[in-house]
Amino acid sequence: MVNTRSRSRSRSRSRSRSKTLKTSFSQASIEDSDNQSGALIDSNKDLLSEILVRLPVTSIFRFKSVSKPWRLFLSNSNFTRWHDKLSKSPGIFAGNIYVPFDVENQSPLGFHDLNFYFHRRHGVRILQSCNGLLLCCSNWWNSGSRKYYVFNPTTKQLAIIPSVIGDPKTICFMALAFHLTDCAQYKVVCIRALDLRGELYQIQIYSSLSEKWKISIKIEFTVRHPVSCQGVYWNGAVYWAPFYRDFLYFKIDDEKLHTLPLPEGLMSSHELAMYLGESRGHLHLILYTNRQENSRCLNVYEMLCDHSGWFVKYELQLDELPGAFPFMFCLTSWKDFKVIDVVRGDKEEDTFVVLKVRGNIITYNVHDKSFKQIFTLRSNFSESFSYSGGFYGASPCFH
Amino acid sequence: MTSSKTIVLRSSDGATFEVDEAVALHSLMIKHRIETGGADSTTIDVPEVTGNTLSKVIEYCKKHVEAPNSDDLKSFDTDFVKVDQAVLCHLAKASYYMNIKGLLDLSSKTIADMFKGKTVEQIRETFHIKNDFTPEEEEELRKENSWNLFV
Numbered sequence: 001m002v003n004t005r006s007r008s009r010s011r012s013r014s015r016s017r018s019k020t021l022k023t024s025f026s027q028a029s030i031e032d033s034d035n036q037s038g039a040l041i042d043s044n045k046d047l048l049s050e051i052l053v054r055l056p057v058t059s060i061f062r063f064k065s066v067s068k069p070w071r072l073f074l075s076n077s078n079f080t081r082w083h084d085k086l087s088k089s090p091g092i093f094a095g096n097i098y099v100p101f102d103v104e105n106q107s108p109l110g111f112h113d114l115n116f117y118f119h120r121r122h123g124v125r126i127l128q129s130c131n132g133l134l135l136c137c138s139n140w141w142n143s144g145s146r147k148y149y150v151f152n153p154t155t156k157q158l159a160i161i162p163s164v165i166g167d168p169k170t171i172c173f174m175a176l177a178f179h180l181t182d183c184a185q186y187k188v189v190c191i192r193a194l195d196l197r198g199e200l201y202q203i204q205i206y207s208s209l210s211e212k213w214k215i216s217i218k219i220e221f222t223v224r225h226p227v228s229c230q231g232v233y234w235n236g237a238v239y240w241a242p243f244y245r246d247f248l249y250f251k252i253d254d255e256k257l258h259t260l261p262l263p264e265g266l267m268s269s270h271e272l273a274m275y276l277g278e279s280r281g282h283l284h285l286i287l288y289t290n291r292q293e294n295s296r297c298l299n300v301y302e303m304l305c306d307h308s309g310w311f312v313k314y315e316l317q318l319d320e321l322p323g324a325f326p327f328m329f330c331l332t333s334w335k336d337f338k339v340i341d342v343v344r345g346d347k348e349e350d351t352f353v354v355l356k357v358r359g360n361i362i363t364y365n366v367h368d369k370s371f372k373q374i375f376t377l378r379s380n381f382s383e384s385f386s387y388s389g390g391f392y393g394a395s396p397c398f399h
Numbered sequence: 400m401t402s403s404k405t406i407v408l409r410s411s412d413g414a415t416f417e418v419d420e421a422v423a424l425h426s427l428m429i430k431h432r433i434e435t436g437g438a439d440s441t442t443i444d445v446p447e448v449t450g451n452t453l454s455k456v457i458e459y460c461k462k463h464v465e466a467p468n469s470d471d472l473k474s475f476d477t478d479f480v481k482v483d484q485a486v487l488c489h490l491a492k493a494s495y496y497m498n499i500k501g502l503l504d505l506s507s508k509t510i511a512d513m514f515k516g517k518t519v520e521q522i523r524e525t526f527h528i529k530n531d532f533t534p535e536e537e538e539e540l541r542k543e544n545s546w547n548l549f550v
Contacts, residue, residue, distance in 0.1 A: 047495050050503060054511035065519045065540050067528050 049073070053083050092341060092354060093126050093134075094361065098153070099375045101343070101354075101363060117151065117158060128176050130233050133186060135176035144169050150176060150186060150208075164190050164204055165213050172201070175231030175238040177252055185209040187252060189231070189238045203250060203257075216255045232276050234283040235305065239276060247276075249307075262287070263301050263310040275339040284342040285310060296321070300342055300353070300366075314366050316353060321364075324371050325357065406433070407442040408457070414450030415442075418457055425460040427498035447496040452489040455482075459502050480509040 052060070052074065060083070064071045073079060091100035096114035114136070118124040123140040127148075134151045146168065148161040164171060170192040178186035188206040190213070203216040231240045237251040239260075247260040263285070275286040283303040288296075302313035340361070341354040352365045361375040406423040408416045423443070424430045432443055445453060462475055469475075480487060487506055494502035514522070523530060532540070 047492055047507075050495065050507040051491070051510050051514065054508045055515050059515040059517075062519060063522055065532070065537065066522050066530075068531050070528070071540075 049079065053079065053086060057083075090343060092361070093129070094375060094377055096124060096126065099361065101352075101374065114151070114153075117156060118149075127174060128230055128232075130176045130178050130186075133176060133178050135174065135188070137174070143171070146171075148174055148188070150188070159208070161188055161206060162211070162213065164192065164206075165215055166192060166202075170194070173231065173240060175233060175240070177233045177238055179233070179236075189250060189252065203255075205252065205255070232278050232283070234278045234281075234303070235307075239283070258307070260303075260307060261309075263299075263312075275342070277341055279342055280344040282313075282344055284313070286339050286342070288339075296337075298339070314351075316364070316366065317369070318355075318364070320369070321355075321357070321362075321371065325360070325362070325373065405441075408453060409442060409444045410448055410450040410453040411446045412450050414453065416453060416457055418461070419464075422457065422460045422464045425464050425499060426456075427500075428496065431498075445497065448493040449489065452486070452493045455486070455490060456493050456497065456499065456502065460499065463501060476505055480505055484510075484513070 052063070055063070060074055064074050090102075091098055093099070093114065098114070114126070114134075115124060118136070118138060122138060123142075124136055124138050125140040126134050126136050128135040132152065134153065136149045136151055137146045138149070139145045139147065150159045150161060151157070171190055172193055173189075173191040175189045176186060177189060185208045187208070190204045190206070191201050192204070194200040194202050204213050205216055206213045231238050233239075236253055237249045237258075239247060239249040247262070248257060249260055250257050274288075275284070277284055285301040285303070286298055287301075288298055296316075296318040298316040298318065299312050300314040300316060301310040303310055337358075338356045339353060340356050343352050343354065343363075345351045349367045350365075351367065352363045355362045355364060356377075359377040360373055361377070363372050363374055364370070404420040405417050406420050406429070408418060408423065408429070410416075420433075424433070429443055429445075436443075448456065459479060462472070466472065480490075482490075487510060490502065491506035491510060494506055517525075522528070
């Protein structure tokens with residue numbers, strides 16, 4: 001609704017402007033015709049692209065309809081990569097407040113608090129961040145009346161996901177599946193319990209194209225422990241780890257469930273804390289126990305593309321943390337330490353890890369080992385906050 | 400090295416402007432010309448830019464070279480682009496030719512902000528572009544774009 005309003009406002013304003021703009025551009029071309037024509041057209045195009053690359057995503061989508069050359073130009077991968085670089089603002093959501101990683105630069109998203117877009121809805125929580133879209137739910141505390149939404153923070157548009165087939169109280173898990181190349185639609189995967197003992201489950205899939213839920217009848221599986229945690233979408237599949245045992249992942253296209261073992265040498269244990277997340281097409285896993293008092297050395301595992309196993313991508317040495325932030329580590333305790341995200345950089349040397357220590361959010365560059373505190377939470381009740389991992393300003397899908 | 404060397408810039412319509420070398424060097428194009436021009440490069444022609452535009456460009460360079468850390472730099476920039484659109488377009492073009500990144504960023508972003516609310520038809524009018532889509536193709540495009548508006 002907001003988008004339409006602002007469009008009509010500027011339409012009346014720009015009607016008087018467009019005449020002057022026309023004149024100025026044709027004036028420019030008259031001046032230019034004095035020079036070599038080949039170079040002129042090129043330079044004009046470059047100037048035009050300098051202007052177009054600074055347009056917001058919604059305008060770029062709209063202007064693809066101007067003409068076929070414009071459509072080609074705006075979809076060209078060099079252009080889109082350039083636009084991404086200028087407009088992307090990665091960050092995390094601490095609760096519903098958006099915290100950009102680059103604190104010096106103003107967020108081009110132009111918003112700070114998610115609650116504004118969910119007016120009159122209570123208990124709004126982000127469940128998952130997936131390639132520029134967010135899966136959220138309201139009435140988090142009351143499983144019977146929860147409503148699920150997909151929100152696009154770049155265009156500020158909100159879509160309500162209709163109710164699943166069956167009793168919503170039986171929903172254990174919801175995940176969003178969306179990727180830039182599959183841009184015609186997004187899907188939501190739901191796992192719900194079929195019996196009270198929590199041994200039989202069913203998977204349903206919602207598609208934004210059909211706007212309907214469909215029961216994936218091939219799957220009725222039993223797991224030894226209930227499924228209830230955040231999911232990750234990577235490589236065409238939704239991942240979650242029920243109680244940190246073997247990972248299960250659900251491939252959406254063939255609607256098959258698969259298991260994926262933990263990295264070699266790691267035993268599952270209820271003391272294990274875990275990070276599982278996706279960044280720039282890589283799936284990362286970190287496992288650690290909260291019992292470790294002394295040296296904090298964490299392995300960041302990455303999944304091989306063919307799902308055949310994990311390999312150690314980074315070895316993090318976090319011993320310097322207490323020295324750098326003594327007030328956070330009094331009593332040399334690693335209590336309230338949590339890995340929130342692994343963010344791969346555009347260039348490998350820009351890769352960093354996001355940590356939460358006692359209510360402070362710190363970024364740690366994996367290569368130059370520098371720390372930076374970027375945010376302090378007002379309260380440190382970890383259960384009130386849902387970290388949805390890295391968020392990248394929605395990159396439009398260019399055909 | 401404090402040099403009070405000055406450079407003369409000459410616009411397309413013959414207007415000349417004397418500026419400090421440091422200010423002139425803010426344009427990477429001029430910097431390149433000076434560095435490759437030899438000993439006698441005190442007058443530089445800028446045939447792509449008219450006198451009016453060049454004078455404004457110099458004003459921008461002066462402010463950014465002489466007081467780069469001043470608190471009012473942001474408000475200077477904001478006021479600088481509060482100009483007639485024709486002037487803005489000439490500024491953008493000049494900053495592109497003269498390779499002045501800050502001014503190119505500033506002017507391009509301002510023009511982009513003016514464009515972003517326009518309709519497709521208005522863009523076609525502005526650039527004298529003919530619609531070469533068939534009605535079926537237009538409908539297909541509209542459908543493709545509807546997902547991200549969650550309509």
